[in-house]
Amino acid sequence: MTAQAETTRVQGPSGFIELNGQMLVVDYGKIYLDGSPVGFLFEDGMLKDTSGPFGSTSGLKPIDEIPGCIFRGIDATGLELELPGAVPGPTGTMKYNGVPLTVVMGRVSTQDHRLVGSFDDEGNLFLRDTVKRAPRRKLDETTQLTTIFQGTKSSGAPWNHEFVRPLYKKDKPYSDNEILRYFENFDGLTAAQKRYVIESLKLWASCGLLQIVRKSEGTAALGNVKHGAAGATGVRTGYVTLDREEFEKEIGYAKRFGMLATVATTIKPYYEVRLNLVVAHEYGHQLEFILSQATQDRIADLFGQRLSRSERLFPLPQAYEGTSELLPQEKIFERVFISGYARQSKFEYWAECVAAFSVKESREALKRIDPEIHEILRELVLSPDKMVRAVFVDTIADLQASLRVGNEFSDDLLDS
Ligand SMILES: [Zn+2]
Incomplete structure (x- = not known):
């Protein structure tokens, strides 16, 4: 806001x-x-x-x-x-995902008197969603953030109430907890690896989509991936396995060259743009599974247009056996795809664009190079209820209302 x-x-x-x-x-x-x-x-x-x-x-x-x-x-x-509203409720103070709120006779508000919802004597929380125009969203175990209430019930009896999300650490905010739940053995990573994983996934955790993906598709873990790939997303299970060695190499590249790097190829004088965001890339494949058919069709259309343009402007060199977009160094800024690998298929195009969108540096590059896919991703983060499959619409709408109150999510999330 x-x-x-x-x-x-x-x-x-x-x-x-x-x-x-x-x-x-x-x-x-x-x-x-x-x-x-x-x-x-x-x-x-x-x-x-x-x-x-x-x-x-x-x-x-x-x-x-x-x-x-x-x-x-x-x-x-x-x-x-x-x-005053229909039902008299408790009075006291509330911490919602660590955000201090005031409760007066069941009305829940911010310190500057914005009404955010209502709370009843049974501990049910209802949110007022002024963004999506819904006056009363009932939260549940999936959509309610950690809630700590101290005060009295409407009868005047003293009452302390606590709701902690299943398997959550009480002292950590929602987005940190979600990343911990998504990335298996997160606690076993080095400090640099943790920073990299958090940076890659923070946006997706804060807008609620990481939770939706985790619950419907699965988590990510380090392991061994055959044939030298950096990561793989299971076709049937949707679980991600990241190759431990490649993961470590990628973090080294990201540290040395940034998330978006231009590298020389063995074919002179061609260069390839690389995104060093393997975690966000594999997550991108999972994210695709929750999109509506209409959204998937929009992405496929965009890919088709870009592939034709790339074939016309930057035909692959004869000696090259791969499928990445390769260019002479002076043409890098005129490239069609955000990264060379995005040219491979509509699936890799999407995953690379999701990866690029995940951090500010490459998100800005994506906006310049491919404004249309950037717009799809922006809509997906800010209005996912219009972009995902019908089965996820209600949950993500409730969850985003909840994340707004919990200070995880706001319309300027993409500005920072
Ligand atoms: Zn991929």
Whole structure:
């Protein structure tokens, strides 16, 4: 969310307050009685600087403390809002994926009074998704992040409640935990290897797609891959095996030459662009399995167009037996494919583009060289519910709403 959008949100809701037969107008939070200001209402139900029928107070008080007071209208984003809301719930403090939230009579809000959802006496959490316009998403074990609540139930009885995701480490944020769950024996890696794996997968963990892939396709592990390949993705199982030796070599290359490197070939004067992102590449093959047919068709179309263009502009040298795009050094910036290997097939094209998109340095290069595939990937991260198979749509929409509240995911994720 941009700073400006943030300001708009805290401006407060618009609508009407009904109080003892009187109707008061609320305009972006400002409350008027017969044209005179009598206080401010935040969308989380907190009143500020009230006078007149609300009683005089300079501090904050919840709308629940004024008997018979009901607000009906919309929040600053236009989403329907009713306060105090239907069910009275607990009051206290909450940590959601480590993010501090306030709970007042079941309404959950940020420190700056943005209403993020509701919480009931049974520990159920419902989120208000202003981005996808859904006022009440019920979270479950798959979509709820680690939640720690301290306070009282609606009855006033003291209540501490904790939800920790299965097999998660409580002290680590969601994205770190997801990478740990995805990459087997992560704890056994060296510090440099861990950094490389985290850098490769952070984006995919933060937007929720790594979890979807992990649960539907499988995990990744180091092992031995035959015929000298750096990695392989099982066709039937979807599990990734990364060749340990190649993995180590690749990290060395990435450190020395960067994620995107131009290397001389044995055929003079040809060069090949290489992406040193094997973990993200193999993940890319898994990611393809969860895409809708329509998305897969778009990718296949793009590949077909690019292959024809590459054949026309950069025909493979006669002596070359491979299928990568090769170019004279001075033509590197005019290349058709992000990397030489992406020319091999529509599958490798996709995997290489996913890999390039995973880190900022090569994501910017991808945007310049292949803006259309960059756009597909951007849509996939920001609106996956429109790009994945129907079976994953609800889960990823709920999960992304949850990740927004947990500060893992926001629309500017791709800017950093
Ligand atoms: Zn591949």
